[in-house]
Amino acid sequence: MEKRKFNIKSNKVTAKNTYCLELTALEPGYKFSGEFVDIELEGFYLRRPISVCDAWEGGITLLYKVVGDGTRALSRMPSGSVLDVLTGLGNGFDAAACRKSALLVGGGLGAAPLYRFCKELCSKGREVTVILGFNSADEIVLEKEFRALTDKVSVSTADGSAGVKGFVTDAVRLLAPQYDYYYTCGPLVMMKALHTMLEGSGEYSLEERMGCGAGFCYGCSCQTLTGTKRICKDGPVFKKEELLW
């Protein structure tokens, strides 16, 4: 874990209530690691955890939804503002677990960490099928970006305003994709439904409200087959076999 200052390069609306935040490290030598960052916001006691959607030499891209006061305050910060950020937090998805073909399933902003991981899988020559689910067309993010990586991308919306009408589970059923390993991130209810319906093995990126974000407070603990685990430190990615669902 590292504490670093980042400059806001841009902070723009990209979908309904959703912002794309590009951050450049103020000091040289920043190299991305981990799965998520924890952002300090003036006036808020706790930092706010956000997954890293993409990373480049010296910077990262995050996608966040405005759901409360913290993310609202973040959305009002202009380019040039400086943020105090904990980086290098959490484990990531394990690319080596997939031998040939991967299925990535994202719900809402669960698509964000899957995008960076999709790039990794494609660079290793894996065949990747991506299925993304949103409430409505105006909430869709990253569709174009995923399509630039793989031609097997499907989008569903709960209200039918774009793509397959229904939940991602409906799209998975309809498409019956071929894969030898799957990876998913999104709302808990979606991941539990996938846990029941998807065959074979896979990994789940979990979310929990966080205190310290760095493994000290046990505020984010969950029960697994191998005992109590902290989502921030031992996760957020857990293997299917570990989960007590």
Ligand SMILES: Cc1cc2nc3c(=O)[nH]c(=O)nc-3n(C[C@H](O)[C@H](O)[C@H](O)COP(=O)(O)OP(=O)(O)OC[C@H]3O[C@@H](n4cnc5c(N)ncnc54)[C@H](O)[C@@H]3O)c2cc1C
């Ligand atoms: C590992 C991890 C990665 C995350 N990645 C992203 C991301 O890429 N993009 C994104 O938009 N959000 C992400 N989140 C969720 C994000 O941290 C919360 O939405 C944010 O902290 C809310 O802050 P707030 O002050 O705006 O809302 P608050 O006022 O704190 O809460 C508003 C509402 O959001 C719910 N909420 C708050 N925190 C969480 C949480 N951690 N998990 C689930 N529900 C929460 C509350 O229960 C409440 O209903 C992630 C969370 C974790 C733990």
Ligand code: FES
């Ligand atoms: S938030 Fe403190 S241990 Fe995870």
